[in-house]
Amino acid sequence: MQWPLPEGNFWDDEKLQRRLASRLDRWVSLMRMHGGAQAEMIASAPEEIRDLFGKRIKLMAPLLKAWKGALKEENAVDFSGLIHQAIVILEKGRFISPWKHILVDEFQDISPQRAALLAALRKQNSHTTLFAVGDDWQAIYRFSGAQLSLTTAFHHSFGEGDRCDLDTTYRFNGRIGEIANRFIQQNPHQLKKPLNSLTAGDKKAVTLLDENQLDALLDKLSGYAKEDERILVLARYHHLKPASLEKAATRWPKLQLDFMTIHASKGQQADYVIIVGLQEGSDGFPAPARESIMEEALLPQVEDFSDAEERRLLYVALTRARHRVWLLFNKENPSRFVDDLKHLDVPVARKP
Numbered sequence: 001m002q003w004p005l006p007e008g009n010f011w012d013d014e015k016l017q018r019r020l021a022s023r024l025d026r027w028v029s030l031m032r033m034h035g036g037a038q039a040e041m042i043a044s045a046p047e048e049i050r051d052l053f054g055k056r057i058k059l060m061a062p063l064l065k066a067w068k069g070a071l072k073e074e075n076a077v078d079f080s081g082l083i084h085q086a087i088v089i090l091e092k093g094r095f096i097s098p099w100k101h102i103l104v105d106e107f108q109d110i111s112p113q114r115a116a117l118l119a120a121l122r123k124q125n126s127h128t129t130l131f132a133v134g135d136d137w138q139a140i141y142r143f144s145g146a147q148l149s150l151t152t153a154f155h156h157s158f159g160e161g162d163r164c165d166l167d168t169t170y171r172f173n174g175r176i177g178e179i180a181n182r183f184i185q186q187n188p189h190q191l192k193k194p195l196n197s198l199t200a201g202d203k204k205a206v207t208l209l210d211e212n213q214l215d216a217l218l219d220k221l222s223g224y225a226k227e228d229e230r231i232l233v234l235a236r237y238h239h240l241k242p243a244s245l246e247k248a249a250t251r252w253p254k255l256q257l258d259f260m261t262i263h264a265s266k267g268q269q270a271d272y273v274i275i276v277g278l279q280e281g282s283d284g285f286p287a288p289a290r291e292s293i294m295e296e297a298l299l300p301q302v303e304d305f306s307d308a309e310e311r312r313l314l315y316v317a318l319t320r321a322r323h324r325v326w327l328l329f330n331k332e333n334p335s336r337f338v339d340d341l342k343h344l345d346v347p348v349a350r351k352p
Contacts, residue, residue: 023292027060028067030298032080033113033145045297053297060294083113090120097124107134111145112300115157122158130158136191137184140263140313147300152191167194171269172319173201180318182344187305190312206318208341208348211276211328215244217352221272222252232270233259234317236285240277262317273321275314278338279330286310286337311337326352 034041038057045053071077077085089095102121104110110118122128132154139148150157169177174197181195209217221231235241241259248257258270277285286307291299303309314337318325327346329338342348 024060024063027292027294027298028064029078029080030145030294031057031060031064032067032078033111034298035080035084035113041298049293049297053293056293080113083117087117087120090117090124097121097128099128100125101129101131103131103133105133107132108136108139108148108151109134109141109144109146110150112147112150113145115147115150118158130161132158137312138266138316140266140309140316142300142302142309143295145299148303149300152189165193168196168198169319170198171322173197173199173205173323175201175203175205176318176321176325179206179341179344179346180315183318183340184311184315186340187303187308187311189303189305189308201323203345203347204349205323206325206341206346207327208338208346209326209328209352210331210350211278212331213349213352214242214274214276214328217274217326218244218248218252218255218257220352222255225255225272227254227256229271230256230258230269231272231274232265232268232320233257233274233276234262234265234320235259235275235277236262236287236313237277237283240283242276262313265320266316269320269322271322273317273325274328275317275325276328278327278335279333280335281333285314285335307336 031041034044036044038061041057042050042054071081090097099121102118104118118130122130132151134151136148136151139146139151142148154163155161172180177195177197184190185192218231225231233242233245238261244251245257245259248255260268262275277283279285282288287310289302296302327338327341329335
């Protein structure tokens with residue numbers, strides 16, 4: 001296959017090379033996760049984008065072929081290939097599952113391919129029980145293939161079963177829990193469940209604050225936070241790390257400060273959490289939709305509730321804190337989540 005190229009050595013741009021390589025790697029991974037032939041991928045795409053998606057698939061075909069060839073040459077297998085091979089082995093009866101009980105953690109992150117592996121294992125033994133632990137409120141990995149409906153409509157895929165809600169948190173106080181609970185359940189498609197805490201917490205446990213007040217907030221925290229208390233600064237994107245943090249070691253030496261993206265913070269906890277970047281725009285939170293045709297066709301269908309996954313992302317950020325959370329917003333261009341939080345009676349402070 002030969003592609004006409006525009007004039008200029010644009011491919012010598014290292015920044016462009018990195019971006020393009022990352023994008024192509026992602027598309028190959030999604031195609032591998034799908035696992036079907038080109039015709040099957042095209043047929044499964046939404047009708048309104050099927051023609052354009054078909055052209056993209058044909059453009060990607062040489063790269064996918066090269067990837068498979070490289071794996072064969074190295075006698076290697078990628079992650080999607082491992083799962084696909086396991087399913088084939090099970091379906092052909094070349095392996096008989098000895099397991100009576102299957103336990104799956106972080107079930108909200110399961111993809112259709114992994115669900116197919118579970119189905120193949122259970123088909124081997126009709127008495128096999130499936131025990132799944134997950135929280136649909138923390139489902140934030142659709143971009144890697146996770147399909148939320150496998151959790152929220154569990155019985156449709158895995159049959160009838162019992163549901164047990166773990167309704168008590170031992171991390172955050174009741175005020176953080178109340179705000180996080182009411183915020184996430186504005187989406188009617190999230191499973192309804194209680195959320196109780198062992199401690200109450202006051203109204204200021206969740207506070208909105210102008211983003212220009214970050215240094216003042218860290219100054220104040222430096223006055224009362226204990227040396228063993230962790231402070232977590234979270235942003236939607238890594239490149240939104242506040243410049244103030246570059247001088248943190250000298251200006252606030254007593255503070256145990258960490259910065260990370262909200263996605264990276266899942267499973268983490270801290271005594272105090274500062275969420276930055278609540279603004280609208282291309283780097284905003286909630287992030288604007290910007291999926292390519294490839295992602296739109298190969299990923300699970302987008303939910304019909306506006307900003308559903310971004311809402312869950314903010315829920316994850318809120319619930320990393322034990323004592324207090326500050327949400328720093330752009331006063332000139334505030335995130336639409338700011339209004340939602342105000343309607344939940346979250347106070348707006350003029351200063352820390």
